[in-house]
Amino acid sequence: MSTKQLLEISEKAVKVALKKGAGQAQVASFLLDTALTRFANSQIHQNVASKTGGVAIRVITKKKIGALRANTLDEGKIGDAVEKALSIARVVPPNKDFRSLPSPQKWTPIKGAFDSETAACTAEFRADRVKDIVQKAHSKSRHVKSVAGSFSTGSSSFAISNSLGVSAYAQISLASVNVTVISEVTGSQGFGSDEQHSRFVKELDHIHVADEAAEKSIRSVKPIKIQPGEYETVLSPRASGTFVSFLGYMGFSATTYQDGQSFVKYHLGEQAFDEKLTVKDDSRDHLTLYTVPVDGEGVPKKPLQLIDQGVVSEESICYDSFTAGKEKGRKSTGHSPPPIVMFFGPMRPFPINMIASSGDASTEEMIKDTKRGIFVTRFHYTNPVDPTKAILTGLTRDGTFLVENGELSQPVMNLRYTDSMLTALKNIDMIGKEPRRTGDTTTPAMKLRRLRFTGITEY
Amino acid sequence: MSLELGKAVLETAQKKGASYADVRIGEVFDEHVTVKKGLPDDISLRETNGFGVRVIVEGAWGFAGSVFLTKGEAVQTAQAAIGIAKASSRIKKKHVTLAPSESRKGKYSTKTKKDPFKVPLDEKIDVLLHAERTIAGQSDLIKSSSAFFRAFRENKFFMSTEGAEISQQITWCGGGLEGVAVRNGEVQRRSFPASFRGNFSTSGFEFFESLALSDYAKRVGQEAVQLLDAEKCAPAETDLILTGDQLALQIHESCGHPTELDRALGMEADYAGTSFLVPDKLGKLKYGSKNVNIVADATVPGGLGTFGFDDEGTPAKRTDLIKNGLFVGYQTSRETAAELRQKRSSGGMRAQSPMALPLIRMTNINLLPGNWKSDEIVEDTKNGVLMMVNKSWSIDDRRLNFQFGTEIAWEIKNGSRERILKNPTYTGITPVFWGSCDAVSKDDWRMWGTPNCGKGVPGQTIYVGHGCGTARFRKTRVGVLR
Numbered sequence: 034m035s036t037k038q039l040l041e042i043s044e045k046a047v048k049v050a051l052k053k054g055a056g057q058a059q060v061a062s063f064l065l066d067t068a069l070t071r072f073a074n075s076q077i078h079q080n081v082a083s084k085t086g087g088v089a090i091r092v093i094t095k096k097k098i099g100a101l102r103a104n105t106l107d108e109g110k111i112g113d114a115v116e117k118a119l120s121i122a123r124v125v126p127p128n129k130d131f132r133s134l135p136s137p138q139k140w141t142p143i144k145g146a147f148d149s150e151t152a153a154c155t156a157e158f159r160a161d162r163v164k165d166i167v168q169k170a171h172s173k174s175r176h177v178k179s180v181a182g183s184f185s186t187g188s189s190s191f192a193i194s195n196s197l198g199v200s201a202y203a204q205i206s207l208a209s210v211n212v213t214v215i216s217e218v219t220g221s222q223g224f225g226s227d228e229q230h231s232r233f234v235k236e237l238d239h240i241h242v243a244d245e246a247a248e249k250s251i252r253s254v255k256p257i258k259i260q261p262g263e264y265e266t267v268l269s270p271r272a273s274g275t276f277v278s279f280l281g282y283m284g285f286s287a288t289t290y291q292d293g294q295s296f297v298k299y300h301l302g303e304q305a306f307d308e309k310l311t312v313k314d315d316s317r318d319h320l321t322l323y324t325v326p327v328d329g330e331g332v333p334k335k336p337l338q339l340i341d342q343g344v345v346s347e348e349s350i351c352y353d354s355f356t357a358g359k360e361k362g363r364k365s366t367g368h369s370p371p372p373i374v375m376f377f378g379p380m381r382p383f384p385i386n387m388i389a390s391s392g393d394a395s396t397e398e399m400i401k402d403t404k405r406g407i408f409v410t411r412f413h414y415t416n417p418v419d420p421t422k423a424i425l426t427g428l429t430r431d432g433t434f435l436v437e438n439g440e441l442s443q444p445v446m447n448l449r450y451t452d453s454m455l456t457a458l459k460n461i462d463m464i465g466k467e468p469r470r471t472g473d474t475t476t477p478a479m480k481l482r483r484l485r486f487t488g489i490t491e492y
Numbered sequence: 493m494s495l496e497l498g499k500a501v502l503e504t505a506q507k508k509g510a511s512y513a514d515v516r517i518g519e520v521f522d523e524h525v526t527v528k529k530g531l532p533d534d535i536s537l538r539e540t541n542g543f544g545v546r547v548i549v550e551g552a553w554g555f556a557g558s559v560f561l562t563k564g565e566a567v568q569t570a571q572a573a574i575g576i577a578k579a580s581s582r583i584k585k586k587h588v589t590l591a592p593s594e595s596r597k598g599k600y601s602t603k604t605k606k607d608p609f610k611v612p613l614d615e616k617i618d619v620l621l622h623a624e625r626t627i628a629g630q631s632d633l634i635k636s637s638s639a640f641f642r643a644f645r646e647n648k649f650f651m652s653t654e655g656a657e658i659s660q661q662i663t664w665c666g667g668g669l670e671g672v673a674v675r676n677g678e679v680q681r682r683s684f685p686a687s688f689r690g691n692f693s694t695s696g697f698e699f700f701e702s703l704a705l706s707d708y709a710k711r712v713g714q715e716a717v718q719l720l721d722a723e724k725c726a727p728a729e730t731d732l733i734l735t736g737d738q739l740a741l742q743i744h745e746s747c748g749h750p751t752e753l754d755r756a757l758g759m760e761a762d763y764a765g766t767s768f769l770v771p772d773k774l775g776k777l778k779y780g781s782k783n784v785n786i787v788a789d790a791t792v793p794g795g796l797g798t799f800g801f802d803d804e805g806t807p808a809k810r811t812d813l814i815k816n817g818l819f820v821g822y823q824t825s826r827e828t829a830a831e832l833r834q835k836r837s838s839g840g841m842r843a844q845s846p847m848a849l850p851l852i853r854m855t856n857i858n859l860l861p862g863n864w865k866s867d868e869i870v871e872d873t874k875n876g877v878l879m880m881v882n883k884s885w886s887i888d889d890r891r892l893n894f895q896f897g898t899e900i901a902w903e904i905k906n907g908s909r910e911r912i913l914k915n916p917t918y919t920g921i922t923p924v925f926w927g928s929c930d931a932v933s934k935d936d937w938r939m940w941g942t943p944n945c946g947k948g949v950p951g952q953t954i955y956v957g958h959g960c961g962t963a964r965f966r967k968t969r970v971g972v973l974r
Contacts, residue, residue: 069950070579073759077580081950082572083557083847085542100536104559117537124614125532126621156554156579164583181761183949211949213762226762292636292672299677380534413765418884418897418973419915421679426895426972428888430765449886449893449919451972487972488919490893491768 039192067187096127132358154186193331225249249432265406274471287356392464449488518648518846551587552580557847595656600800604696608643630713666692680719692941731876740940740958765889780926795856795957796941858959862932933961
């Protein structure tokens with residue numbers, strides 16, 4: 034189904050809503066056509082494909098809002114869905130904060146967002162890559178015990194129409210490879226992993242990913258135990274991506290900002306982070322993964338400077354039309370989540386195209402510059418402990434090493450960190466020159482003067 | 493339509509060489525009602541329908557799903573699953589083997605007194621607004637207050653080439669409250685009856701009514717404000733008492749996930765991780781003290797993980813996981829049960845939607861009641877901290893090192909609750925922590941529902957339950973935050 038067809042579905046549904054009495058209406062049609070080949074213990078164990086799609090409907094009558102998301106693209110059923118959304122709007126109290134759905138704005142598609150080759154990849158294609166990955170990893174060492182991971186390909190598209198004339202669409206292709214290797218020497222296991230994401234499957238270097246994961250895994254066996262405490266820390270791009278992603282989640286949504294639950298609110302105009310840290314949100318930058326020109330309301334996505342040389346400001350906040358309507362003179366920045374993103378609570382605006390500016394250091398130089406510290410490949414199960422103070426906790430995983438006198442000296446047992454990002458990212462000694470995509474963020478490696486590790490695991 | 497579509501799928505699969513095939517056809521209705529700051533915030537309905545086909549061809553799995561419910565799409569999707577299975581078979585070490593089928597023709601429906609989807613929306617909104625306004629009215633320091641309702645219904649039909657034909661209707665609902673107090677950049681939150689939108693049960697609207705949200709709203713608002721002036725939970729090694737709302741998540745993370753056999757066999761190594769409970773330790777490892785008895789039980793009334801049959805047709809059952817502190821069982825599927833040469837699946841295969849592949853998921857993971865009354869546990873504690881209602885959580889990829897934060901705590905001195913403590917946290921290593929459990933209550937034992945348990949690649953969420961009361965853990969490290 035093309036984006037043109039999706040747009041026709043949205044436009045027809047809006048007309049139906051108006052005819053049935055809606056004051057304003059917005060319909061987003063969407064389609065996800067995805068496939069994923071998953072492997073573990075060096076064999077494919079889960080291999081799936083699915084076509085899901087539907088409509089996200091919002092109707093408003095005298096500030097009464099009814100919303101419905103239905104997994105159907107059938108014209109007859111969409112009429113029923115519109116009626117259900119209206120039946121909700123008829124009984125809910127008016128929302129005085131609602132101003133209006135957005136008016137149309139000029140937008141242009143993004144070149145290079147969609148690759149038909151990536152969208153059309155077959156199960157055989159993915160199986161061939163998995164075979165290469167498993168062979169490469171096992172060829173590295175006889176100590177490689179098992180290889181796990183996934184190789185995914187597919188496409189997502191959506192089209193939005195509203196009763197004020199908004200008419201917009203987006204289509205992207207996505208491909209990812211993720212490899213975890215487990216090695217074993219005399220009962221001690223070592224873990225290593227790596228991943229790549231792109232809109233173009235041909236850009237994925239699955240052999241390199243397998244090689245990197247296997248190398249880390251082999252080096253990780255027989256880890257030593259070190260004492261928790263504050264250490265100089267070199268973060269791989271994946272690890273720094275976790276920190277930046279959580280900053281976006283905790284700090285830059287207008288919803289949490291307006292509720293007083295964002296750390297940004299309490300540090301406006303301050304040097305909240307190291308001046309080397311600059312993070313923007315820009316869906317048109319080729320470095321980002323989700324290159325969609327418009328948001329879930331069809332508003333062009335505005336590039337935002339979230340952190341400018343360590344400083345956050347009111348201009349860092351991501352708005353949709355609803356949250357913008359609550360502040361005088363404020364306009365949507367185009368950050369309503371697209372309908373291809375699924376939430377479990379109320380939708381709220383937030384950044385999905387974060388890019389941290391690169392520096393001029395290589396990871397090797399960062400390690401060389403470290404007298405005694407920790408190298409982190411990846412974090413696991415990170416969660417906010419106190420979002421207002423930007424405190425996170427989580428664990429290291431898949432390759433954690435002690436750095437001594439400028440070299441990775443020994444693998445260490447995984448560590449738990451608990452620290453405020455306002456402290457950890459306040460002193461960044463070096464920033465890497467090679468950014469990597471890790472989903473909603475694109476980040477380089479970073480060397481932190483200190484990170485507070487508060488616990489240790491047993492492996 | 494379901495029977496016809498299902499037959500078309502199975503016939504196509506068998507004709508194309510599947511040694512086994514099953515199909516799930518389903519529809520999901522998910523109603524969300526949230527009010528915030530005196531206004532409707534999210535009043536929405538999410539409807540999902542579609543089907544998923546699982547096949548074994550040449551000893552390997554293939555799966556495909558679609559939202560387009562037509563016979564033509566059914567045939568195409570079955571063919572797609574066959575093609576995917578053939579691709580899988582090129583990189584396999586051994587043929588997939590399944591434990592014997594317990595599938596049959598059957599029906600199951602959640603027992604409800606009041607259908608939550610038939611209760612008028614404005615009635616739900618009125619209840620929520622009254623409770624939410626009560627929270628907001630407690631203080632000007634309450635900067636955000638919300639009340640939640642959610643109702644969920646899943647109608648599903650399962651057929652397999654082994655002759656299963658199973659219809660099920662699962663219904664659950666529930667809700668909760670949240671008040672947020674803010675002063676000078678400090679934020680304190682209180683929720684009822686649990687955080688992350690409350691508590692949920694496979695029941696009708698009568699369960700939501702039993703929560704009596706308005707009766708607790710005042711306390712939610714007052715405690716959020718009181719926390720602003722409370723002392724911080726100081727670092728210490730002390731006796732820790734957890735009430736059921738927090739203990740449920742402790743069970744979930746440190747027993748529920750590590751006893752999933754797919755994790756233990758390395759099948760989740762790339763994402764959620766593996767498990768310290770490897771098969772070599774089954775029947776040998778001392779997981780906890782003799783007071784610790786944990787079961788996976790899909791039959792317990794009202795549990796959020798209660799159903800008639802799992803998503804590969806296995807009837808709901810109860811399985812011992814930890815018995816008198818000893819690790820004795822896994823949550824399994826037919827495939828993983830066969831790996832351990834077990835005769836039966838534990839019946840834990842579940843999918844988030846008809847278009848998703850079933851995985852081993854928790855049902856209701858319950859800590860069985862002990863002999864204590866919850867008040868007696870407090871009275872018996874000389875020095876300690878009582879923690880309530882989860883605020884943050886994190887655990888490593890083998891499920892050993894965990895750290896949790898709760899919304900509120902009370903200092904326990906000489907058997908009585910004393911002052912409130914804020915920002916409480918505790919941390920530990922799973923078998924050491926459960927090994928220190930010396931008291932488990934029976935009087936306040938109840939089911940807690942968690943609607944958003946995540947697992948798998950592509951990611952899936954599922955609703956699970958945890959039965960527990962209050963428990964005490966000796967010499968636990970608390971107060972990780974400075």
